[in-house]
Amino acid sequence: DAGVTQSPTHLIKTRGQQVTLRCSPKSGHDTVSWYQQALGQGPQFIFQYYEEEERQRGNFPDRFSGHQFPNYSSELNVNALLLGDSALYLCASSTRDPGWGELFFGEGSRLTVL
């Protein structure tokens, strides 16, 4: 079982650019959540997808968008990057049945915005 896989592991962008991060959930999981973890902080919820729709969203601007594909994998897109978007972006997968249960996190994509 490969667990949750994320790509790329590291990337560097400049202000104003756009970035796409990718996530494949753990086998058997149908739900994907994205979290932003700034250095020295706890993860902050961005949004959650299942059945290819955004189901819940945290306090993040519309520059943050996502998508879930029929195979349950997901993408996180961030437009018009700001310096403050530099962080570790974590993908977590889970299953709705039964009762959501444990979130399994990937190793994350570390984004640096210059």
Added chain:
Amino acid sequence: GENVEQHPSTLSVQEGDSAVIKCTYSDSASNYFPWYKQELGKRPQLIIDIRSNVGEKKDQRIAVTLNKTAKHFSLHITETQPEDSAVYFCAASEVTGGGNKLTFGTGTQLKVEL
């Protein structure tokens, strides 16, 4: 929305001693309380979780207690070992049919000294 406060931010103990980390939450609707361990450069990993219909849960050297009335929950690690050194995050969530959005605390850096 939910707000989770975590104390202390750093904790240093001698090997073999016990460690206690405390969290408070604000939303009385929260019903799921996981604890994650994150080693440097690694993904958060679930170490124990508790649901609101249970007051205490134990797994070998790790235990979690929940006081719903006071909106407090705590992590207890007994017989600490050097490999317990890591950052620990508490989290709270209202698990509903609509999803499982975790709100994390700010983390506790635990250092177990020989």
